[in-house]
Amino acid sequence: MADAMTNLMTSLARFWEETFSGDCPVIFPxxxxxASRWSTWVELAIPFxxxxxxxxxxxxxxxxxxxAHAFAAETTNLNTARRLVDAIRDTLAGANLVVRDVDLSALPAIGWARLAEAEVRDLSRLERNVGGRPLQHFLVSLRGMAQLVEQ
Structure with missing residues (x-):
């Protein structure tokens, strides 16, 4: 059986793919x-x-x-990154996720997870200081709580 964090991340990825309306690629852990040819993309992770x-x-x-790190090339419309952030918030803020065991995907849920409200930070200035192509970079962070049946 997969460990709890693998089940949680995989369930988040499935939820994302079913509900995200931002119409851009996503990179999972x-x-x-x-990504050099993409005008927008999202990187999604559970860092803690x-x-x-x-x-x-x-x-x-x-x-x-x-x-959720939202990236938009600065050559795109300046509102593109903000619309992407709004789509991320609409998808994740206050969401309830069903958590399933990735090894036993046909079985009933092994738990649930709930996400709180989103906090957004503009990291574009830091991105410019690193070099590379100019990007708008926003970080959308959400705290969550999951409760799973012990495996």
Whole structure:
């Protein structure tokens, strides 16, 4: 059976693919894709998680953070990045996710996850200082809580 974080990330990826309306490519953790020709894209990850097992109840709680990095080439319309951020917020803020075991995808849910409101930061200035092509870069962060049946 897959571990809790793998199940959570895979369930988030499936939810994203089913509901995101931003019409741009997304890069998930572990993927390496050539983005130099893309005008917009999103990088989605769970950079922080704190797992707590409640053995007496057979549950596992996970506090986590979802980071969605939104990129738009500065040659595109300046509102493009902001529309992308709005689409990310519309998809993730307040969302309820069903968590399934990736190894047993036909079985019922093993838990749920709920995301809170989004915090948005403009990292474009930092992106320009790094070099490379000029990009608008926004970070959309959301805290979440998952509760899973202990595997």
């Amino acid at each position: 572990g993927e390496q894709r050539e 998680a704190n797992e707590q097992v409640e053995r007496s109840r057979g549950l596992e709680r996970i506090g986590f953070t979802v980071d």
